[in-house]
Amino acid sequence: MLNSAVLVLNRHYLPIDVTSLKRAFVMLYSGIVKAVDEQYRTFDFESWSELSVAAHAESIGVVGKLIRVPRVVTLTTFDRMPRRTVRFSRMNILLRDRHICQYCGVRYSRSNLNLDHVTPRAHGGKTTWENIVTSCLRCNRVKGGRSPEQAHMRLIRRPFRPNAVPFLGMATSRSFREEWKPFINIVDFSYWNVELEP
Numbered sequence: 001m002l003n004s005a006v007l008v009l010n011r012h013y014l015p016i017d018v019t020s021l022k023r024a025f026v027m028l029y030s031g032i033v034k035a036v037d038e039q040y041r042t043f044d045f046e047s048w049s050e051l052s053v054a055a056h057a058e059s060i061g062v063v064g065k066l067i068r069v070p071r072v073v074t075l076t077t078f079d080r081m082p083r084r085t086v087r088f089s090r091m092n093i094l095l096r097d098r099h100i101c102q103y104c105g106v107r108y109s110r111s112n113l114n115l116d117h118v119t120p121r122a123h124g125g126k127t128t129w130e131n132i133v134t135s136c137l138r139c140n141r142v143k144g145g146r147s148p149e150q151a152h153m154r155l156i157r158r159p160f161r162p163n164a165v166p167f168l169g170m171a172t173s174r175s176f177r178e179e180w181k182p183f184i185n186i187v188d189f190s191y192w193n194v195e196l197e198p
């Protein structure tokens with residue numbers, strides 16, 4: 001549950017990141033973000049924790065209390081946006097690869113996926129967008145500490161650094177939440193706007 005995904009919006013309600021519930025709670029608690037409900041109302045930690053959880057299936061015990069799980073949060077300050085680069089995180093790598101093992105091409109649930117160094121660290125491989133791919137546990141084990149060539153395995157796609165948080169592929173991802181839908185349409189729009197800029 002604490003690793004499940006939460007959408008982060010900037011102050012203009014544009015999606016800029018996907019983070020873990022754990023991190024979202026830390027940011028909410030420290031006032032960096034506010035929680036957004038389905039009616040676009042915002043709540044700080046205190047007012048959010050006052051909300052009744054009875055009507056909502058998703059809740060979690062935090063600081064000795066049952067609290068509703070936020071699925072969308074919005075930043076309270078301007079200085080953290082706009083985010084031009086995509087945070088290099090496990091979640092964003094899984095989103096880039098759409099939860100598909102980059103060796104066997106099969107889509108798995110998150111718990112069955114690992115991150116794999118294409119060129120192993122022992123051979124000088126770096127921990128970068130271009131050298132990390134999503135791999136199922138089985139392919140990871142088969143590959144071991146070898147390069148794909150040595151292991152006679154092929155990547156289905158060359159890993160790359162995404163230009164924007166990969167929201168466009170998100171609708172098919174297992175991390176995707178219904179609560180995000182109203183905001184993702186906005187990002188499609190802003191995504192294309194950015195592309196059209198000279």
Ligand SMILES: [Zn+2]
Nearest residue numbers: 101104136139
């Ligand atoms: Zn695989």
